[in-house]
Amino acid sequence: MELIKNLQWRYAVKKYTDERVSENKIDQIIESVNLSASSCGIQPYRLIVVTNPEVREKLSLGSFNSQILDSSHLLVFAGFKNISSEYIADYVAMMEEQRALEAATLNSLKDAVTSFFATQTPEQHAVWSAKQAYIGLGTALIAAAELKVDATPMEGFDPELFNKVLGLSEKNLHASVIIALGYRDAANDYLASMPKVRLPINEFSSRIN
Ligand SMILES: Cc1cc2nc3c(=O)[nH]c(=O)nc-3n(C[C@H](O)[C@H](O)[C@H](O)COP(=O)(O)O)c2cc1C
Known part of the structure; x- marks a missing residue:
């Protein structure tokens, strides 16, 4: 397996x-992230590419x-702070359009997702959205590796500074x-020649047959 x-x-x-990484490769990485799975399928995060x-x-x-x-390039995965009923309605309308369904065909899905998020606090919305963003992060790392583009995933940054500089909160x-x-x-990278450190597969993974 490649x-x-x-x-x-x-x-x-x-x-x-x-x-510099070619824009064609960046486009392919972005497209891979857009194709990532997300819970409820509503993609509650956005990807911002910063070169400036x-x-x-x-x-x-x-x-x-x-x-x-x-x-x-710097990729910023930004989760939603709040999952609004308007966003859910718009996304479900897009689903109907892309699947050539009559308007309102997916009303039961829309109502189920809307009522679920209505029971959740804004903090829970934000945590759930960030989890979905991390799925996109995994996809981006895999896509970059396939293109032989190097990547560093990072949590070591100041989120509030990013929110401010990139105008994310609004x-x-x-x-x-x-x-x-x-x-x-x-x-000049001390890690470039270091062997990868991972658990033995049998310690990492177990099977219940
Ligand atoms: C969510 C996440 C956050 C990370 N944050 C940083 C970081 O801030 N700085 C850094 O140099 N590496 C960071 N890393 C890289 C990890 O240290 C690295 O993935 C791990 O040691 C495994 O090594 P490998 O990815 O080289 O195989 C992060 C990785 C992940 C998945």
Whole structure:
């Protein structure tokens, strides 16, 4: 399986070269994330691609992760703060349209999802949305590895700073997790030549037959 080889090849890069990733590859990574599964299928997060150096300088303040600034592209996975009934209605209407269904065919789905979220607190909405964003993060890491693009998933950043600099709060978004993309600087990255550390499969996974 080629995927296993690609996953063995990838690692969380600490130091990138100046080489830029082509927009075609970035587009493919974005499309892969958009194809990720999400609970209820309503994609409650957005992906923001940041290349602007001044913006990235601001985002990197106070973080130990120099990759926020020194990499080709920065992907920001931003979960919804609130799942509104309007958003659910719009998404279900899009489902009906994309599946060529009569309007209101999926009303029972819409009502079930809406009443579920009505029982949840705003904090629960935000936590649930961030979980979905992390599924997208996993997809992006796999897609990047297949394209032989290096990536660093990161939680080591200031979410409130990101929300402010990128104007996320007013868009009902909250920075959940980020990825730097680029090409490894193997000569200057101490991790580039290190073996991957993982549990033995039998310790990690068990079977109940
Ligand atoms: C959600 C998440 C957050 C992470 N945050 C950081 C981070 O802030 N900085 C960093 O250098 N690596 C970060 N990592 C990388 C992990 O340390 C790395 O994935 C782990 O050690 C396994 O190594 P590998 O990815 O190189 O195989 C993060 C990984 C994940 C999945």
